[in-house]
Amino acid sequence: MQLNTVTASFGRFISEMKPQHLSPVTLHRSKRMVLDSIGVGLVGSTTDVFELALQHCQHVYAPDDISSVYGRKGTRLSPTLAAFVNGVATHSMDFDDTWHPATHPSGAVLPAVLALADMMPAHRKLSGLDLLLAFNIGIEIQGQLMRFSNKAHDIPKRFHPPSVVGTLGSAAACARLLSLDPSQCSHALAIAASLAGAPMANAATQSKPLHVGNASRLGLEAALLASRGLKASHVVLDAVTGVAGLSAFYEDYLPQPLHPPGDGGHMFLLEEQDVAFKRFPAHLGMHWVADAAASVHKVLVGVGPGSVSPGEVKDILLRVPRSKYIDRPLPASEHEARHSFQFNACSALLDGEVTAGSFAPAAMSRPDLLALLSRVRVEHPHDNPANFSLMYGEVRVVLNGGDVVTGRCDTFYGHWRNPLTSESLRRKFRHNAGAVLPPERVEELMEVVEELDRAGDCRALLSQLQ
Numbered sequence: 001m002q003l004n005t006v007t008a009s010f011g012r013f014i015s016e017m018k019p020q021h022l023s024p025v026t027l028h029r030s031k032r033m034v035l036d037s038i039g040v041g042l043v044g045s046t047t048d049v050f051e052l053a054l055q056h057c058q059h060v061y062a063p064d065d066i067s068s069v070y071g072r073k074g075t076r077l078s079p080t081l082a083a084f085v086n087g088v089a090t091h092s093m094d095f096d097d098t099w100h101p102a103t104h105p106s107g108a109v110l111p112a113v114l115a116l117a118d119m120m121p122a123h124r125k126l127s128g129l130d131l132l133l134a135f136n137i138g139i140e141i142q143g144q145l146m147r148f149s150n151k152a153h154d155i156p157k158r159f160h161p162p163s164v165v166g167t168l169g170s171a172a173a174c175a176r177l178l179s180l181d182p183s184q185c186s187h188a189l190a191i192a193a194s195l196a197g198a199p200m201a202n203a204a205t206q207s208k209p210l211h212v213g214n215a216s217r218l219g220l221e222a223a224l225l226a227s228r229g230l231k232a233s234h235v236v237l238d239a240v241t242g243v244a245g246l247s248a249f250y251e252d253y254l255p256q257p258l259h260p261p262g263d264g265g266h267m268f269l270l271e272e273q274d275v276a277f278k279r280f281p282a283h284l285g286m287h288w289v290a291d292a293a294a295s296v297h298k299v300l301v302g303v304g305p306g307s308v309s310p311g312e313v314k315d316i317l318l319r320v321p322r323s324k325y326i327d328r329p330l331p332a333s334e335h336e337a338r339h340s341f342q343f344n345a346c347s348a349l350l351d352g353e354v355t356a357g358s359f360a361p362a363a364m365s366r367p368d369l370l371a372l373l374s375r376v377r378v379e380h381p382h383d384n385p386a387n388f389s390l391m392y393g394e395v396r397v398v399l400n401g402g403d404v405v406t407g408r409c410d411t412f413y414g415h416w417r418n419p420l421t422s423e424s425l426r427r428k429f430r431h432n433a434g435a436v437l438p439p440e441r442v443e444e445l446m447e448v449v450e451e452l453d454r455a456g457d458c459r460a461l462l463s464q465l466q
Contacts, residue, residue: 007237007245009257010144011186014137014172016260019129022136026268027453029275030136032425033097035449036277037106038070038465039432040096043356044089045071046435049206053088053213057081067118071436073466079115080217080224083170086111087216091162091209093356094338095281095432099139100273100389100416101146101153101161102284108166108215109138109173114465116174116220117458128455130177136268138173138219141189142166143269144258145237149250155285155323155386156200163198163211164249170219171226178227190232192222193246203325204339274416276388277425280354282337285326286344287412288393289318293348295407296397307350310371312399318345318378319394321386330373334359345395346372388415 022030044050054069057077067082069075070089077085090096090107099105113134117126142165146152152161171192175185195218198211236245237255247253260266276284300308320327320341328340337343337359346369347358357363384391394408411417413424420428426446433442445464452461 006255011182013258014185015182025271033106037110039429041070041090043432043435044092047092049092050089067115079119082115083112084213084217087213088209091212093281097275098284099275103161107212112170112216112220126458128452131458134173134177137176138169141172142169148255160211164196166215167192167196167219171222174220174223184226188223188226190236193236204336283339288409289345290348290354291409291412292393292395292407293345297352315398316376317396321391322380323386342376
């Protein structure tokens with residue numbers, strides 16, 4: 001392994017980071033991510049796509065009862081398959097966190113490190129801090145890689161980012177948990193690069209959650225293969241003319257070495273750039289139009305319960321960024337609805353909010369909702385880029401009498417500029433985890449996550465997930 005490459009610098013970083021390099025801010029934010037990711041994974045274990053993935057793993061592969069499966073007491077799979085199905089669960093409702101540049105960081109990493117922790121022999125006790133360090137390294141690697149490309153800051157068009165950087169983040173986290181040396185860590189990243197990538201054409205389908213499941217699974221496999229001595233390119237993260245590594249995914253890829261911490265430590269990207277937590281299960285872009293439409297609903301209906309009558313509405317104009325895969329005038333499935341500016345704006349306009357129930361078949365087929373959808377037009381202003389840090393959502397409703405009501409959202413509640421309070425995040429977790437766990441277990445699990453950095457054995461967390 002050449003020692004002066006970008007790839008080698010990443011390997012050294014992964015291998016040499018220590019728990020003391022995690023600042024209080026990084027620990028606090030990463031525990032919030034762990035809590036939210038487990039919650040959306042538990043509620044995701046109730047979905048059809050999770051059930052399909054679990055049945056596939058149980059029926060096609062030989063039993064290997066090692067690692068826990070979210071929300072299924074007594075069900076265990078091999079570590080890589082558990083990482084896969086738990087990753088699918090996490091993204092099955094598009095309810096997981098989103099970072100900037102745009103990716104879903106936690107779902108690709110947490111299922112892998114949890115599955116690997118289940119695999120560790122009894123004498124190899126992992127602390128909660130060991131788990132958090134590996135998780136944060138997996139998040140950090142994703143963020144560092146995406147900052148090598150300006151285009152990565154925008155809502156994606158070509159490939160789904162978790163399927164690329166998420167796979168390498170999973171490999172990095174697992175390599176750290178396995179205590180691989182710097183050379184093995186570099187090879188784990190390079191192996192993961194050969195297992196990465198998924199097209200955006202599968203967004204808004206049942207296959208999109210597979211992107212996150214595969215990122216988690218294949219990153220773990222890459223680390224395990226590296227631990228057995230498998231080697232790969234020593235320049236996969238470098239910019240080498242005529243031989244594409246990660247630059248195959250990013251045309252404007254300009255990598256820089258990642259320096260291991262010195263005496264002054266290392267500031268994780270999570271400390272300077274928080275994640276967004278979603279209040280309802282849909283693509284992040286939907287939260288801007290939903291909040292804008294909800295403000296119009298409030299003007300038309302008032303603060304009490306009630307709904308907007310489609311008979312009062314002549315025209316609905318959405319002013320949103322140009323992004324083909326979330327511009328869906330008449331979504332035909334729950335997955336398309338989760339990726340439709342039009343659907344989420346009309347649901348919030350009609351009901352005052354968007355919730356998990358908004359995507360149920362009965363809610364999607366309501367005549368009042370369909371009537372509103374038929375009146376929607378979309379504009380893409382030049383000052384509204386497809387970028388989660390810069391975009392806005394505006395909803396303009398013209399009533400039959402000629403009155404015009406406009407709502408605009410520049411920063412929704414849950415965005416990194418306006419983060420969920422601890423109480424809001426815990427309320428979301430209670431609702432999600434409560435779909436499969438009794439209330440007392442939900443409260444216990446929240447406390448285990450809160451104390452994770454002080455836990456001498458991370459098995460206290462693992463035992464709570466079924």
